[in-house]
Amino acid sequence: MGATVKTPLSDVPEHGPFTPTTPDAALPAHHNPNSPYFTPGPSSVTGSSATLIASNGKSSTSRSKSSTSRKQSSSSTGRSSTLTSSRSSPRLAQIHEKDVPIAPSTIMYWSRAPVYGACPTRTMRGHTVTLVDSMVWVFGGCDDKETARDIYCFDVETMQWSHPTTTGDLPPPSRAHTATLVDRKLYVFGGGQSASYSDAVYILDTVTRKWTKPISSAAAVHPEIPAPRRAHTAVYYNGKIWVFGGGNGMMALNDVWTLDVAKIGLGADECGIPSPRGYHTANLVGNMMIVVGGSDGKDCFAEVWCLNLDTLEWTLLDLPESYKRLSHTSTQVGSYLFIQGGHNGAEYINDIRFFNLVNLQFEPRPTAGIPPSPRGYHSAILADSRLWVFGGYNGSSAYDDVYVADLAGGSYLPQVTSFSVEV
Template sequence: MADQAWPREKASQPGIKTKVVRSQKITQVTSPVDSLTRQALALDLNDSEDATSVSNTLPRSHTPGHLATKFHGSRRKPSESTIRQRSHGKEGPPIAASGRRTNAMRSTSAIAGKASASGSSSAASSSSRQTRVSAAAARGQYTAFPPMADSTTAPDVPAAPASGMYWSRAPVSGAPHPALRAHTTTLVGSNVFVFGGCDARACFNDLYVLDADAFYWSVPQVAGDIPVPLRAMTCTAVGKKLIIFGGGDGPAYYNDVYVLDTVNFRWSKPKILGDKVPSKRRAHTACLYKSGIYIFGGGDGVRALNDVWRLDVSDVSKMSWKLVSGPTTPDSRSPGGALVKDSRPKARGYHTANMVGSKLIIFGGSDGGECFNDVWVYDVETHVWKSVNIPVTFRRLSHTATIVGSYLFVIGGHDGNEYSNDVLLLNLVTMAWDKRKVYGLPPSGRGYHGTVLYDSRLMMIGGFDGGEVFGDVWILELAVHAYYSQISHFTIEV
């Protein structure tokens, strides 16, 4: 990989200065400049999640995941202010004298590992299933609510127009929590449930709850059949229950289903009716429609996937699987023998999926060799795939996509060259991209984070920038764009 430096955060531009910025002092988080070395587009055995740049001249991998491996030896030492601006508490791994995080184990993160590792994967899977408690996450002291910004020391930030979207860092307090990537972030009422994920050293099966009104972290006491440590799994809210599916830890992949009752915080592992189940996978997506959860894509440790499964959750104690769209090859033969281009998306993982009515909107992702920029629509009623022709688009993987009325808000992710903190809007009526200006001090570019919509604002939690894992919480005030959420009647025509 050609050497490439991470972009520096832009300094505040001169303009009208305010003494108090919104309701709290904004702390800028920067990402250290990273010099990267290009390698072949192959996945290492332990599956690195550090997505990097892609060259079209190099051969593509048949498996999804990271786009290349990185060498961190040439990383510049972060400044003391950068270290202090990490998330609250001692949630991250220690930083060595060299200025980069110590890494006790090899990075474990792309969707698929090498086929030759299938034997060890089975053994690791069996061992992991017997372990119901993850490695202890880094815990610090209780975090008190930060004091209000002092007008004499607050950073000078240009005033934003009332109509403009605005970034700020949330002033969180409460229980300490670790820095996380590839975790799940699910909203139930006014609480954000954060489960699993990993840092630079290990995966976890811990549950954290963030009060979205008070920005207060808590760690509930859970009981029952607790899942093994997982990352890159999915979590879907069905009423006041959370349905966990799939995920992995290192070379181990799973296709188990767990249910968390958010009222009594009890885990259960219900018996699945029938003998049809999806293959083990992670980096897939899951969306709820009526009484079914639709699973698309991911990777199973050998290859990328593009099949669609439906999990019947009309009764969470009697769930069953059904294959509604099987896996395909890039090209197929017609009855006459002619070569026909497949009308389904390429196999992929680390994409996003959002349900709008009966339409499943798929955007981006990677198969391990290519970072995609395409948009697909799958009608779960008619079982028909359609590709959306958009003249100008953006490549993304490990991003988040959130429905706000008739718009899809895409935040962060990797574009094949670097991590981004861009906010992109896809108009689902016109099917055109729109890149909006956002004010305030933005978070550093990152992927593998989580985003939820609550009270006319988008909340982003955690993530990974290729070298650092974050535990911070950021708020994107939608301002006048908040009215988008009131748009409930529109039709997707493709």
């Protein structure tokens, strides 16, 4: 288990008014040779192209020599070589992981995924991941310096990365946005970079890989539109995308908005009762939107709220125990929410909490293996009876790794297949 990184709440990036602590720049055209998945292309390497990874995760001397050779080669020709990031075989687990004892079949087991292919050339935080069939679509996010606008795809069956080309009206670089799946299309709302915040809607058709911006401003359809924001949440229910909270650069928000997918119009719903917050999570369970944690820039919340999307009534759950969380993930697995990682108001963490949606309480369950190191601003999805975690940030650096938790069928996969949330 990774060492805990002590990070005060006041030092969490984009905290307070959700204003970043570092400037942004346009996504660079070149690839990032500092990525742990970086593999030089044959045209840019003199000598061996192998990159050796030591047990501490750092590149060995042979990579440094290869890097020096590339720089000398580029200088001698007067041209900068194009670097690629493609692996023909999966990267195996770290050496020290060989000594991890085998876990019983009834225990959830963490490990780092042996990924390959056109791996991301940047670390990522504040990105979104959306599962379409067996493909995970990763959009936007930022590393330690820059914000991105490109798409990466990850096949959960083969663990292969690809970097597809998209066309159309591409969105600007964005982080802390939402991407909501409706009929194989991703509806991206809000987000931004640096000090800019967005109220725009962009749609990516995952079949044609074409972006569209259906309206230049939501006001063209509806006179009242939400303020530009990021760090909000969104779920799809009954033909509408429901947006809650976030931050607009000056304050945290607690308003609720709906986007009518058929009309592509935004309208306000006056049902906000939770205090203003961002970096919370929202899951749609039946007709209920379950909101967990978040922060208003001063406090980190442990609350769990439920919004009935039919009656627009909020309910604050009375929990015997709760846990402060922001920038975490919340993934529904049967009749449970798996709440993983994030920041607890004092430090980044890597534990996982199990919230029972039937009795509306947290329950302890064992896990084994090597979990992701403490982090927040990551993303997670459920696919192939596994929980997948992508990227994140630990207070000092961002990640581009992928972790997978195999869910033991007898202990974690749903024993309750039909239920409703009763508040």
